[in-house]
Amino acid sequence: QAQGDAEAGKAKAATCVACHGNDGNSPTDMYPKIAGQHASYLEKQLVEFKAAATGGVGRANAIMAGMVMGLSEQDMADLAAYYASEAITPVATPEEVIEAGEALYRGGDLERGITACIACHSPRGEGLESAKFPRLSGQHPAYIKAQLQAFRSGERDNDPNGMMRDIAKKLTDADIEVLSQYVAGL
Ligand code: HEM
Ligand code: HEM
Numbered sequence: 001q002a003q004g005d006a007e008a009g010k011a012k013a014a015t016c017v018a019c020h021g022n023d024g025n026s027p028t029d030m031y032p033k034i035a036g037q038h039a040s041y042l043e044k045q046l047v048e049f050k051a052a053a054t055g056g057v058g059r060a061n062a063i064m065a066g067m068v069m070g071l072s073e074q075d076m077a078d079l080a081a082y083y084a085s086e087a088i089t090p091v092a093t094p095e096e097v098i099e100a101g102e103a104l105y106r107g108g109d110l111e112r113g114i115t116a117c118i119a120c121h122s123p124r125g126e127g128l129e130s131a132k133f134p135r136l137s138g139q140h141p142a143y144i145k146a147q148l149q150a151f152r153s154g155e156r157d158n159d160p161n162g163m164m165r166d167i168a169k170k171l172t173d174a175d176i177e178v179l180s181q182y183v184a185g186l
Contacts, residue, residue, distance in 0.1 A: 002073045002074045002076075002077035002078075003077060004039055004043070004077035004078050004079075004080050004081030004082075005077075005078050005081060006078070006081040006082045006084075006085040007082075008078040008082075009077075009078035009079045009080070009081050009082025009083070010082045012075055012078055012079055012082075013079060013082060013083075015067065016034075016067070016079070019031040019063075020032070020033070020034050020083075021033075021035075023035050023086045023087075024036070024037075024083040024086045024088075025086075025088060025089045026140070029140035029141070029142040029143060030142075031143075032139060032140065032143040033088055033089070033138060033139055033140060033143075034083045035083055035086035035087060035088045035089070036083075036084070036086060036087050036088030036135060036138065037083060037084060037088070037127075037134060037135050038084060038127055038128070038129040038132065038133075038134065038135060039077075039080040039081050039083075039084035039129070040080075040129050040130070040132045041127065041129075041132045041133070041134045041135075042079070042080035042083055042084060043076055043077055043080035044132050045059060045158075046068055046071065046076040046079065046080065047073075047076060048158045049061060049064040049065060049067070049068045050065075050068040050069065050071065050076075052065065052158075053065035053066075053068060053069055054069075057158075058158055059156060059158040060155075088135070088137075088138035088139075089138060090137075090138050090185070091137075091138055091139070091140070091141070091184040091185050092185050093181060093182055093184065093185025093186070094181055094185075097177075097178045097181045097182050098182065100178045100182075101178045101179055101181065101182025101183070102182065104116075104117070104175060104178070104179060104182075105117045105118055105121075105179065105182060105183060105186075106118050109170075112170050113170055114167055114170050114171070115167055117136075117167075117179070117183065120133045120163070121133055121134070121135075121136050121183070124137060124186050125137030125138075125183050125186030132160075136183040136184070136186065137183065137184065137185070137186040138184065139183070139184050140184065141180045141181045141184045142180075144179070144180040144183060144184060145176055145177065145180035148168050148171060148176045148179065148180060149168075149176060151164040151165050151167075151168035152165070152168035152169055152171060152176075
């Protein structure tokens with residue numbers, strides 16, 4: 001695996017700015033924030049966008065496919081190191097989702113077989129670099145919602161061992177609405 005260099009990554013990020021913003025904090029929620037995300041997770045996603053784009057198993061996305069086609073393993077490691085070194089801007093949680101969001105996030109739901117999100121995404125939604133568990137706090141709620149729906153439908157299927165698929169399958173639309181707003185503000 002290539003060792004990422006944040007300085008080199010910054011120099012390679014010119015084409016990403018149009019969607020992900022100057023520093024990885026995308027100004028509109030049409031695109032995810034990638035600032036402050038773990039390098040290990042970012043690199044995995046880039047590698048998997050390219051794998052899917054070249055006919056292999058990975059993360060299929062028409063827009064990102066075009067972006068990663070020309071990237072080498074070194075480029076992807078450098079870009080991941082660069083975005084990981086930037087800080088993500090915070091998001092506020094609306095008061096009305098805190099109670100239900102916190103209950104599911106921290107406790108899961110034993111009866112419905114939903115594993116608590118906190119087990120992998122950590123108490124403050126910071127994820128875990130060593131395990132490639134992504135940070136959720138600070139992310140756009142609309143993007144989080146879209147990803148939970150994509151895991152649930154199977155459209156996004158690059159989660160190791162179906163970890164997210166198995167959980168998302170058990171989430172209702174109302175759960176997804178609450179969780180996506182709650183975790184963004186953790
Ligand atoms: C998603 C990196 C350029 C649109 C992502 C993700 C990464 C990434 C790491 C996954 C985020 C996550 O899983 O949390 C990059 C890099 C770029 C680049 C390094 C430059 C080389 C662009 C551009 C666009 C774009 C120019 C718009 C034309 C998107 C969209 C998604 C995404 C729409 C979400 C895909 C989905 O819904 O699954 N990008 N990106 N990206 N990016 Fe980029
Ligand atoms: C990815 C939310 C529970 C492991 C994600 C993403 C979201 C999310 C929104 C996509 C992040 C992005 O694209 O930037 C949640 C919520 C949970 C939950 C709301 C509780 C209902 C868990 C649990 C685990 C887990 C319990 C571990 C067993 C992962 C992993 C990924 C991920 C490994 C990355 C998949 C990949 O490599 O592409 N989660 N999660 N999550 N989550 Fe969760």
